[in-house]
Amino acid sequence: MIKKIDTDFGTYYFDSISFTLSSSPEYKNTSNTLDNLDDGILKKVVINISNSCNLSCSYCYADGGNYGMNNRVMDFDTADKIIQEIVSKGIKQINRLILFGGEPFLNIELFVYFIEKLSKFLNILKVETVTNGTVLNHRVKHMLNKFHPFLTISLDGPEVVHDRLRGKGSHRKTLRFIKYLKSIDYDNFEIASTYTRIHQKNGISREAIFKYFY
Numbered sequence: 397m398i399k400k401i402d403t404d405f406g407t408y409y410f411d412s413i414s415f416t417l418s419s420s421p422e423y424k425n426t427s428n429t430l431d432n433l434d435d436g437i438l439k440k441v442v443i444n445i446s447n448s449c450n451l452s453c454s455y456c457y458a459d460g461g462n463y464g465m466n467n468r469v470m471d472f473d474t475a476d477k478i479i480q481e482i483v484s485k486g487i488k489q490i491n492r493l494i495l496f497g498g499e500p501f502l503n504i505e506l507f508v509y510f511i512e513k514l515s516k517f518l519n520i521l522k523v524e525t526v527t528n529g530t531v532l533n534h535r536v537k538h539m540l541n542k543f544h545p546f547l548t549i550s551l552d553g554p555e556v557v558h559d560r561l562r563g564k565g566s567h568r569k570t571l572r573f574i575k576y577l578k579s580i581d582y583d584n585f586e587i588a589s590t591y592t593r594i595h596q597k598n599g600i601s602r603e604a605i606f607k608y609f610y
Contacts, residue, residue, distance in 0.1 A: 436488035443478065445470045445506050446498035451528055453562045455592060469503040479513050489519040495545075501531035508539050522546060526588070529573035530566055540582060547585035549574060553605045557594050 446469045482490075493514070495507050511523055523545035539545075551570050552558040558567040577585060589605055 436486050438487055438490045440492040440494065441490050442494040442496055443510065444496045446500050446503040448502055449497060449499045450502060450530060451563050451566055455561065455590060470506055472506065472509065475506055475509060482514070483517045487518050489521065491521045492524060493520050493522070494524045496526065499528055499531060500525050501527055501536050504535045504539060511543050528562070528566065529570035532573050532576060544584055548588050549585055551587050552589050553595065553600060553608050557598055557600060560594050561592060
């Protein structure tokens with residue numbers, strides 16, 4: 397499914413099948429596939445484990461996290477088929493394993509399953525994910541301590557704009573998540589902020605957002 401996205405900087409097209417963003421609706425993914433390997437090494441593998449999200453961000457390009465499809469999370473049978481496909485191709489190493497969503501931590505059991513199961517057959521150099529930082533339970537904490545993935549956490553600035561864009565109370569939950577990471581000296585993360593007209597209407601500049609994070 398191709399979704400058209402109009403921005404202040406131009407028109408873009410998101411492909412929910414290949415998870416690619418392009419300035420052309422005719423864009424074709426030319427990156428490595430399982431049939432195009434370099435000595436058994438995959439540079440990047442992106443797996444969408446959750447077509448569901450617990451927020452409703454006003455600017456979401458993924459139609460609320462489901463990419464125009466049904467709200468659901470990947471099951472273990474599907475995960476096993478993906479793992480079998482990767483292993484059957486003789487993959488020895490994945491440089492970047494990106495477990496994506498929706499909100500991937502809504503499917504934390506499968507998040508952990510992919511890492512543990514794939515690690516039995518091949519080497520994973522880096523695990524990455526993008527999260528809204530609102531899901532923090534004992535299973536997420538255990539996963540962070542055990543696997544130490546690189547996190548990109550979405551935080552759009554002060555509460556007045558973040559909650560307007562992402563939903564009331566979401567700012568507080570995301571700050572709680574970040575504070576938890578700091579409390580355990582977890583430094584393997586970054587903050588991603590989406591600058592919008594809501595920021596401008598509230599008199600918040602890009603420079604102000606930068607200072608807010610520091």
